[in-house]
Amino acid sequence: MDKQKTPTPIEPLAVRNVDALRRLFADNEQLAFYYLESNTGTIIAAIVYIKVLIDMERLRQHILPQIGMHGRASGSDSHALAEAAAAQGFQQTVHDMDAAVRMISDAGIVLFLEGEADAYGMILPGYGKRSVTEPMLEVNVRGPRLGFIEDxxxxxxxxxxxxxxxxxxxxxxxxxxxxxxxxxxxxxxxxxxxxxxxxxxxxxxxxxxxxxxxxxxxxxxxxxxxxxxxxxxxxxxxxxxxxxxxxxxxxxxxxxxxxxxxxxxSLFTDFMHPSEDLYEKFYFANFLRALRVITLFISLFLPSIYIALSTFHLEMIPTPLMLTFLTAKAGIPLPTFVEALVMEIAFEILREASLRLPQTVGQSVSIVGALIIGEAAVQSGLVSRPIVIIVALTGIASFTIPSFNTAITIRMLRFPLMFIAAWTGVLGISLCLFTLVLHVCSLKSFGKPYIPTLEAAKWRDFVGHYILLPIKKRRFSRMHTxxxxxxxxxxxxx
Known part of the structure; x- marks a missing residue:
């Protein structure tokens, strides 16, 4: 085991401390220091900071004039100067040079007093921050519109x-x-x-x-x-x-x-229920929850089911629908699996491009681009109309999943399911579904089951994970005992 590093002590001479910091911050032109002198010209204190991190206007107009005035008045009385510095915001005691480096690097100012083995510091950030605005991804129709920022x-x-x-x-x-x-x-x-x-x-x-x-x-x-x-x-x-x-x-x-x-x-149900559910009528919220479950399966399995049925199990399709599929497929040179794969990749490219472009332009690229590419592919005879409908419905269904991370997971799993459907048909899809269910049920989040079970919660808590009860009968599900x-x-x- 490595030995813990012994902190470097603060010298009672302010000049030596400044020299030590200049060595530690070598080749850093943003490091600045300011010496305070008494009426006799003796150095009684030193202030060290990084210029681009702190509020320079406040430092120059308020802190330095006040401390300088008290420094000249107090002479060599470090105790009086420490009290004056505390009144200006130097409330934190810095015991060693390592702590001084951390404070300076964290938009802080460190004050070294002559004859003192401790320094004093304050945080004075001067960099800008974004104002509190509406969230970018979790946009609600109803409910609070405040979102977190980077501070x-x-x-x-x-x-x-x-x-x-x-x-x-x-x-x-x-x-x-x-x-x-x-x-x-x-x-x-x-x-x-x-x-x-x-x-x-x-x-x-x-x-x-x-x-x-x-x-x-x-x-x-x-x-x-x-x-x-x-x-x-x-x-x-x-x-x-x-x-x-x-x-x-x-x-x-x-x-x-x-x-x-x-x-x-976190539970799997947390990723399927947006906060907006709590602000809607319980019956409407439950309708939307059921709709999201349906669209989850559509987004994950619809292309692979279409590939399996049209490739291996035509007899499972009703005759009128089968004739429609066969008519649309006539003259298409590509197998159904390749059709679906090409259109899915094209849709994902458009979706990724829309995210990287400015918001107003990105929406146009996503919608218009999908329409143009789909229509052009059909007119040129490369893909059939049913596959365009399948891919479009799959993409739209994925937009209803509230969690961006979950939506990416579903989009990623869709491709191996399409490969398996092209090789093994409905049997392979069934085995994949069984494997996915086993995997999800085996997951835990900090010791808690990823899928809510009745054994892990009371009956009402268990129901509350899936169904939103009327507000007077509602009780939020607990995660613990x-x-x-x-x-x-x-x-x-x-």
Whole structure:
């Protein structure tokens, strides 16, 4: 085991501390320092910061003049100067040079006082941030329209605005050897499972990435089955969804620099139910839930079923429909499987292109491009009209899946199912369905079954995972039976 590095102490001479930082930040022209002198010209303090990270206007107009005035008045009295600095916001004590480097790198200012073995610091970010706007992906017809941004304190504040209770707890971690990205874990102490909290803490501490730029990296690292195509950790842009999930006993992980908050443990049903369901009449919400299940199977199996029936099982198709298919197929040089594969690939290319283009242009490319390519392919005799209808219906059905990650999984699984259908017909599709069901049922999310079962919950909780009850009879499904207990030492409580 590697020996833990001994922190470099702070020198009682401010000039030496500045020289040490200049060596540590060698070849960094953004590092700046400012010496405070007494009326006699003696250096009594030094301020060090990185220019592009802090609010330079506030530093120059408010902090430096006030500290400079008190420094000249106090002379060599470091205690009086420390009190003046604390009044300007230098509330954090920095005990060693390693902590000073971390604070400076995190948009902070460090104040070294002559004759003091400790320094003082404050965070003064000066870089811009995006205003709180409507979520980009999780767009609702009804309900709140606030979405998370890339600033951690703003995102945590949006959650605290939703849950005005002292039971809401927050624990901070710093992940990434170089980026030192702050991550906040939020939970309700009387709802969250203590075992889940401990497991989340263990997995977060196991991350050894140099740079953590987005919550997606954390999601991939800490999920139970990284080789499974199915998402096991839910991410959301909506504060109202996080508040609801916390009240159900889940845990939220907020990452600085990411507008997506992770929710865990997550069930498969969580990815099929948008937050908008809670704001609609229960019968309409249940109708939409049933519709999404149907479109899920259409998106996954419709092309492969068409390939299997038209290739191996024509006798299973009603005679009038079979004659229609055969008439449309007459003169087409490509096998049904190749037809479907070409059209699916073309549709995926258009969909990917629409995502990379500006929003207004992208929508036009996706819709008009699909119409033009489909019609041109039919007119040229390369593909039949039924396959164009099948591919279009499959693509539209995939748009109804609320979770973007789940939709990608379904789109990816569609292609191997098409290959298997072209080789083995309906029997192969049935075996694939059986294998998928077994795989999904075997998944767990932080010890919780991925598919809600009656054994793992009470009857009403079990029903609540699938059916939205009337609001007066509704009770959110819990994820646990044991209350949370705080623990650990390598984090900060807020």
């Amino acid at each position: 951690l304190s703003t995102n945590v504040g949006l959650i605290y605005r939703r849950l005005k209770t002292n039971k809401l707890k927050s624990i901070s971690y710093f992940i990434g050897q170089d980026s030192r990205t702050e991550v906040s874990v939020l939970y309700l102490e009387d709802q969250a499972d203590a075992n889940v909290l401990q497991e989340i803490e263990r997995r977060l501490k196991s991350i050894t990435l140099n740079v953590v730029a987005d919550s997606a990296q954390i999601e991939e690292w800490i999920q139970d089955s990284p080789y499974s195509p199915f998402p096991q950790i839910q991410n959301t842009e909506r504060p109202d969804r996080v508040a609801t999930a916390l009240s159900q006993g889940k845990v939220a992980v907020v990452t600085d620099g990411s507008p997506n908050v992770l929710l865990m443990p 044991s209350p949370a207990a705080q623990g650990g030492s390598d984090h900060e409580d807020h």
